[in-house]
Amino acid sequence: MKLKLEHYGKGLAKGLGVTFRHVLRHRITTQYPEERLSVSKRFRGYRMVWDEERCTGCATCAKSCPQGNIEIVTSTKRDENRYVVEKFEVDTGRCIFCGLCVEACPYDALFYSREYECSTYRRSDLVLSRDQQKRTEGKELSAYFHPEIEENLPAQTLLLDKAGRRSQSLWD
Numbered sequence: 225m226k227l228k229l230e231h232y233g234k235g236l237a238k239g240l241g242v243t244f245r246h247v248l249r250h251r252i253t254t255q256y257p258e259e260r261l262s263v264s265k266r267f268r269g270y271r272m273v274w275d276e277e278r279c280t281g282c283a284t285c286a287k288s289c290p291q292g293n294i295e296i297v298t299s300t301k302r303d304e305n306r307y308v309v310e311k312f313e314v315d316t317g318r319c320i321f322c323g324l325c326v327e328a329c330p331y332d333a334l335f336y337s338r339e340y341e342c343s344t345y346r347r348s349d350l351v352l353s354r355d356q357q358k359r360t361e362g363k364e365l366s367a368y369f370h371p372e373i374e375e376n377l378p379a380q381t382l383l384l385d386k387a388g389r390r391s392q393s394l395w396d
């Protein structure tokens with residue numbers, strides 16, 4: 225019995241030692257959603273961004289998708305000698321984020337976004353329409369396969385950097 229108590233006391237002291245060591249450490253966790261980390265510049269975000277002006281309706285992206293996720297319907301504008309994209313629908317619930325559609329687009333009309341909050345209550349909400357994906361001002365594009373936009377994006381926040389900054393500020 226005596227032996228057991230000795231072990232118990234030792235374990236307790238060891239446990240408290242670990243607790244105190246961590247109490248004195250600087251917090252590197254993030255208080256989401258009030259505080260958000262900046263994702264990688266080449267992040268493959270859940271929402272596609274589709275540039276209506278650049279898109280010719282060639283459907284190369286749809287043909288490249290291994291999941292058959294992209295549905296495009298076009299009509300012909302004969303007087304202007306071009307296609308009009310009536311439907312550009314992507315089922316992001318089935319997307320494997322392989323990037324093939326973005327890479328295949330010959331007219332740089334398709335981008336990933338940097339959005340990562342994609343939870344919904346309904347499976348059908350993951351099917352994004354033409355208008356939901358349309359490129360508009362303020363939509364942040366990912367630099368995945370588009371290095372030309374990389375320098376305008378904020379740097380990725382790394383928890384390691386955050387810890388470094390905090391310990392640095394102690395000495396300032």
Ligand code: SF4
Pocket residue numbers: 288289290291292293294314318319320321322323324325326
């Ligand atoms: S990222 Fe891949 S799976 Fe997703 S829509 Fe594009 S080609 Fe299809």
Ligand code: SF4
Pocket residue numbers: 278279280281282283284285286296328329330331332333334
């Ligand atoms: S590959 Fe590009 S240009 Fe062709 S339909 Fe898809 S987004 Fe439009």
